[in-house]
Amino acid sequence: MANDTEDNIFIGRSVPARNDKPADQYLALKFGNRHGLVAGATGTGKTVSLQVLAEGFSRAGTAVFAADVKGDLSGIAAPGEPKDFLVERARAVGLDGGYQPDAFPVAFWDVFGEQGHPIRATISELGPLLLSRLMDLNDTQEGVLNIAFKVADDDGLLLLDLKDLRALLSHIAERAGELTTEYGNVTKQTIGAIQRQLLVLENQGGARFFGEPALAIKDLIRQDRDGRGVINLLAADRLMNSPRLYATLLLWLLSELFEELPEVGDPDRPKLVFFFDEAHLLFDDAPKALLDKIEQVVRLIRSKGVGVYFVTQNPLDVPETVLAQLGNRIQHALRAFTPREQKAVRTAAETFRPNPKLDTAQVITEMGKGEALVSALEGNGVPSVVQRTLIRPPAARIGPVSPEERAAIVARSALRGKYDAPIDAESAYEVLKQRASARTDQRAPEPRGPWGQPAPSxxxxxxxxxxxxxxxxxxxxxxxxxxxxxxxxxxxxxxxxxxxxxxxxxxxxxxxxxxxxxxxxxxxxxxxx
Known part of the structure; x- marks a missing residue:
């Protein structure tokens, strides 16, 4: 099933307006790293649009990373079924050869290691800013956490997992008076508050995320033997119970991609496309420092050959500074019952390049399931005129794979065994424990009598x-x-x-x-x- 070209991903066919002819809508691969937005109310077809884009990038040889919030995306690993509504949609959008089922190479990941390869990061890689966000620390506590990381650097202490950070904080509490003069104010009360937040994080499953072997970014950018890009799916159904951990994990991945990948300018196609589902979790209550970091990463990461696509219900969930950088847009229907929803409709309509034959704000509230307003970059990077579009049907299965199918895919994965078993290397916890033991031995005096002679047996x-x-x-x-x-x-x-x-x-x-x-x-x- 094609209509994709060497340079474009076929999205769908426009619905004629005022006697216009229907036109195919494409996303140009050379602009795939200019980021995008897939928005719409629940049940309007966002997940299917995401799947269509992921399939198109995979066919072009571009790797994909997406969080599978409900498990529905996992079906992309299995061929679709020629159901009547899919066959009819394929005919309506003019797919060559009609509906043709297909399956795509998939790697499953899971922070908890239950539905895919474990995905881990070290405390040091995450850094104090993201860690403070993850634990919801206030400014004072974040300052002390920055001091902790500085002390670890100065003392050559590796911070790999939560027990390393806990041991480091205890060490700093013991030296609070000494460290205050050199690094800034440190109090045992603040250390205690951070320790309590660490306990909360551990209870939410954070202990599974931190440690080694940490994820190697190159393992997300792979192709199969046919040259198709591997689609990496993060099982997020359970992870969504810890929304801060979910948002921090995905932002950490973006930061690692930004730090590790070389500059490539504007390639013919992206190296990796990153879909950030439930994007509002990234921005909710985020401090300004974090928002600035997100904006910086989104603005600059395209030159590393990475495209970022935010998937959310409401365009207002994305800050304007970030929204302005999203050149490729698929907007599904929105409801307009409350003042905030009406504002979202106006905002969405105003962000498109106007179509004089289309009342964009009105159409947003009228579209059916599987329809969307589409505008993508074209020519010299100018957004196309917005068009009401029937989205093409995906070639892979719509809906989840079975647990048995998932287990079989994980079992034959090229990454099997690389991340499965955790490694507990010598790090801050072990080093500080050894130092404390050595100090105890040095302080223990030999028993003496009242005049200094050895004590009697x-x-x-x-x-x-x-x-x-x-x-x-x-x-x-x-x-x-x-x-x-x-x-x-x-x-x-x-x-x-x-x-x-x-x-x-x-x-x-x-x-x-x-x-x-x-x-x-x-x-x-x-x-x-």
């Missing part, structure tokens, strides 16, 4: 007096000192002996204290007299 102490006092008072044989003189009666001790022994025991119980030494000198002095 347990067997010597068991006699009650021991050591020098046994020599003076004639300790018994049970005490380990000199044996009692022969011929001494084994009967009752004299009053004098009882008194002396009582005093001696009192002295022995206070050895090492000033009071004990004073009493001892008094006893010895009285004996001399």
């Amino acid at each position: 347990e067997s010597t102490r068991s006699g009650g007096l021991g050591g020098i006092l046994d020599g003076i008072f004639g300790g018994g044989s049970s005490g380990g000192g000199a044996p009692a003189p022969r011929g001494r009666s084994s009967g009752r001790a004299s009053v004098t002996e009882v008194v002396v022994k009582q005093v001696a025991r009192s002295v022995a119980s206070q050895v090492g204290s000033q009071l004990g030494r004073a009493i001892l000198r008094g006893v010895l002095g009285s004996m001399r007299r």
